[in-house]
Structure formats: C-alpha cells, structure tokens
Amino acid sequence: MRRSFAFKCTLLVIAWLLLAIACVQIPSRVFWPASFGALTLPVALGLNVAAVGYxxxxxxxxxxxxxxxxxxxxxxxxxxxxxxxARLASMRSAPKPTDQTVRLVSANVRIFNVYPQLREKDPRAPAQFIKWLADNPADVLCLQEFYNEPAGGRSSEGRLFRSVDQIGKQAGRQAFVSKTLTNAAGAEFGMAIFSRFPIVGRGTIPFDRLTQNHAMYADLRLPSGDTIRVYNFHLQSMSMDEKDIVDSYSSKDGLKKKGLGLMRRFKRGLVARSVQVDTLIQRFERCRYPMLLCADLNDLPYSYSYDQLADHFQNAWATVGNGVGATYNGALPFVRIDNQFASPQWQVEEFGVNYDIPYSDHFPTSATYRLLVPTAQQ
Known part of the structure; x- marks a missing residue:
C-alpha cells in the first residue's frame, strides 16, 4: 500500500514537472498565468531528484x-x-588569451548611484565603481542603466561622473553610448558598450519606443581579423519595490495590502518581456556574425524570456558555473537576473559573478570566450 502511494506520488511529480516545462514555453502575452506554473519548475525538478533517491x-x-x-x-x-x-580545479589557472579570445564584463551600474539616496550607505561607491570598470582588464564592457556627465556638466560632481572619458578613452577603449535621455543639465542616461577592439558597426533596437529598456549592439574586429557582434540589452523592469515584495510575505496583512498592486506590475512586466525577447530573437536569427549577449533580463532562469534565449544560445553560467550564481544584490536571495549568452561558434572558458563589487543592486558578471569558428569559414 505504501509503495503504491509512493509510486502515485512519483507519477504526479513527473506530470507536474512536464507541465511546468510546458508552461515555460508559453509566451506571457498569450497566457500570462502560465508563468506561475513555470516558477514551480525548480520545486518539481528537486522533487523528481528526491524520487530517484527514494x-x-x-x-x-x-x-x-x-x-x-x-x-x-x-x-x-x-x-x-x-x-x-571538474571546472573548480581548472579555474585555478586562467586560460591564455589568443587573437580569438574575448574577455567580457556585463553590469547594471544603476546610474552609478548619482542620486544621494542611492549612495547613503557608501558615498564612495560611484568613484569606486567607475574606477573598477576603468581598470578592469576586460576587452569589452556592456553596461545597463548607464550614466554620464560630459564636460560642461554639473560643476560640483561633473568630473566624477564623466564615465565615458574614464572608462573609455582614458582606459584605451572605444565607446558606444545608446542614449535614452539627456536632461536639462546635459547628463546622459542609457546603455553603453566599451571595447578595446575596433568598433566597425553599431545599432540600437528600441522596443516600441526608446526607453531604458531597449537593446544595442556593436560589431567588433578581433586581432585575428574576425568580426563578432556583441549585444547589450535590458528587458522590461518589474517596477516592483523590493520592500513591497518582502512586506507581502513577511507581515500578516502584507499580501492583502500589497498583493493586487504587485500582481498588476508583475503581469505587465511578464507580457512586455515576452514581446521584447521575441523581437530580439528575430534580430539574432538574421545576424551573420558570432554573437555574445549581455543582458539584465529582469527574469528568472525559469521564464519564457530565458527559455527562448537558452534555446538558441549557450548560457555562460549554465555551461561552466557552479551553484546558483545569484546576481541580485538585495534582500531577495538566489535571484539570477543578469546573464551572458554565446552563440554556438564560441567556447565558454570561464564565467563568474563579482560578489566583491557591491556598488549597485546588481553584481557584475565576467566571462572569457574563445571563438571556435572563424567568420571567414562560416
């Protein structure tokens, strides 16, 4: 009797697992409640592994x-x-760079904490973050929520926030800034790609209209003569305050007070990201160069957005990482929303999350890739 009950439970877990995987495939714009089924996938996976042991x-x-x-x-x-x-032992020795090696850093820099309330805990954070990026040995930097004050900006802090000069020219990199807003003081908001390799092509991909949530790309010429394309994109934010999320499950009346508003914003984000990622996939399919993707997905690995990208590309963390690889620097644990992906022409040699760089609400990610198929042979 006990064995029969356990077997039925095992079949239910397998059915749950398959249903959750099916939910991941459903675009939120078609049926957004499926996203809740997708979020149960890690639980179903864990229970299935437990069933194997039992x-x-x-x-x-x-x-x-x-x-x-x-x-x-x-x-x-x-x-x-x-x-x-097996990767833990090999990580002790860094791979030797070649003419077809690309060292890549991606970071949501949260406008370098330009507003005083963002740097209350650490007033030195803006200068330290910009210096870390400027001194970083990476060949390419992809930055989301970028902020820059060109010469002639605010007199008090203009030099501190001249990030294009410090991370770009002064560090030996070319800069491509995709500006979404220039305020009355001349400060620039948007995203940026910095490269030690020559930038031979560039472009911006708006989602409906150009906002902080958009995509950009740069075509880079490697020392080997190969041309690659690096995409940098930031999908729709939830616009959900971390405190509201924590309050919704930590207090007795939290869900009642905060739940409906959080649900509306959650739905809007899900639908928008499903449209945005489908737009990008169409662009990726037309690209003739080997691609590297850096993204603040604002979505978990068990989501339609991530699934579509993982179907076409290697996720760097899933390919060589160990553990959860959380990238969100906040009260919500185990949240990985920042990712790097690579097309099949690349070998992912190493990938890591920079937990020692706590200057934003996202930890930067660093990776090394080696091009396996020269563009001339494609």
Missing amino acids: WLLRNWRVAALPALVAVLTWPHFQRGLALHP
Whole structure:
C-alpha cells in the first residue's frame, strides 16, 4: 500500500514537472498565468531528484523512471543550479588569451548611484565603481542603466561622473553610448558598450519606443581579423519595490495590502518581456556574425524570456558555473537576473559573478570566450 502511494506520488511529480516545462514555453502575452506554473519548475525538478533517491533505496527498477526524466530534463536543472565540479580545479589557472579570445564584463551600474539616496550607505561607491570598470582588464564592457556627465556638466560632481572619458578613452577603449535621455543639465542616461577592439558597426533596437529598456549592439574586429557582434540589452523592469515584495510575505496583512498592486506590475512586466525577447530573437536569427549577449533580463532562469534565449544560445553560467550564481544584490536571495549568452561558434572558458563589487543592486558578471569558428569559414 505504501509503495503504491509512493509510486502515485512519483507519477504526479513527473506530470507536474512536464507541465511546468510546458508552461515555460508559453509566451506571457498569450497566457500570462502560465508563468506561475513555470516558477514551480525548480520545486518539481528537486522533487523528481528526491524520487530517484527514494526508489534507489526501495526498488531500482522503479527508480529508472524518475532517473530517465531527470536525465532528459537536466538542462532545465542546470539553468537554476549549475553543477560542473571538474571546472573548480581548472579555474585555478586562467586560460591564455589568443587573437580569438574575448574577455567580457556585463553590469547594471544603476546610474552609478548619482542620486544621494542611492549612495547613503557608501558615498564612495560611484568613484569606486567607475574606477573598477576603468581598470578592469576586460576587452569589452556592456553596461545597463548607464550614466554620464560630459564636460560642461554639473560643476560640483561633473568630473566624477564623466564615465565615458574614464572608462573609455582614458582606459584605451572605444565607446558606444545608446542614449535614452539627456536632461536639462546635459547628463546622459542609457546603455553603453566599451571595447578595446575596433568598433566597425553599431545599432540600437528600441522596443516600441526608446526607453531604458531597449537593446544595442556593436560589431567588433578581433586581432585575428574576425568580426563578432556583441549585444547589450535590458528587458522590461518589474517596477516592483523590493520592500513591497518582502512586506507581502513577511507581515500578516502584507499580501492583502500589497498583493493586487504587485500582481498588476508583475503581469505587465511578464507580457512586455515576452514581446521584447521575441523581437530580439528575430534580430539574432538574421545576424551573420558570432554573437555574445549581455543582458539584465529582469527574469528568472525559469521564464519564457530565458527559455527562448537558452534555446538558441549557450548560457555562460549554465555551461561552466557552479551553484546558483545569484546576481541580485538585495534582500531577495538566489535571484539570477543578469546573464551572458554565446552563440554556438564560441567556447565558454570561464564565467563568474563579482560578489566583491557591491556598488549597485546588481553584481557584475565576467566571462572569457574563445571563438571556435572563424567568420571567414562560416
């Protein structure tokens, strides 16, 4: 009787797992409640692995069923919890750079904490963050929520926030800034790509209208003569205050007071990101160059947005990382919303999250890629 009940539970877990995977494939603009089913995927994956362990102790023949499901769904497991123990030893020695190697850093810099309330905890954060980026040995930097004050800006702090000069020319990099707003004082908001390689092409991809949530790209000429394309994009934000989210589940009346408003904003974000990622996938499919993607997805690895990108590209963390790889610097734990992806022509050699750089609400990510297929041979 107990064994029969356990077997039925195992079948229910497998059905739940398959249903959750199906929910991941459904665009939020078509049926947004499916996203809630997708968010249960890590729980279903964990229970299926637990079922494998249970049946190995009870009946190895029955264990074959959840074990087969675990093998087939392993890529989904790796999205949220990457396991590459062999990589831990190899990480001690950094790969030697070649003419086809690209070292890439991506970071949501939160406008370098230009507003006083953003740097109350650490007034030195803007200067330290800009210096870290300027001194970083990376060949390419992709920055979201970028901020710059050109010469002639505010007299008191203009020199501090001349980020294009410091991260770009003074550090030996070319700069491409996609500006979404220039305020009355001349300060520039948007996104940026900085490159030690020559920029031979560039472009901006707005989503409906040009806002902070958009995409940009730069075509770069490597020392080998190959041309690659680097995309930098920032998908729709939730516009949900972290405190509201924490209050909704930590206080007795929190869900009642905050729940409806959070749900509306959650839905708007889901629908917008599904449209935005589909727009980008269409652009990616027309690109003839090897691609590297840097993104603040504002979405979890178990989402339609991530799924569409993972179907076409290698996720750097899932390919070589170990653990959860959380990138959000805040009260919400285990949240990875910042990602790097690479097209099949690349080998991901290393990837890491810079937890020692706490100057934004996102931790920067760093990766090294090696081009396997020269553009001349494609």
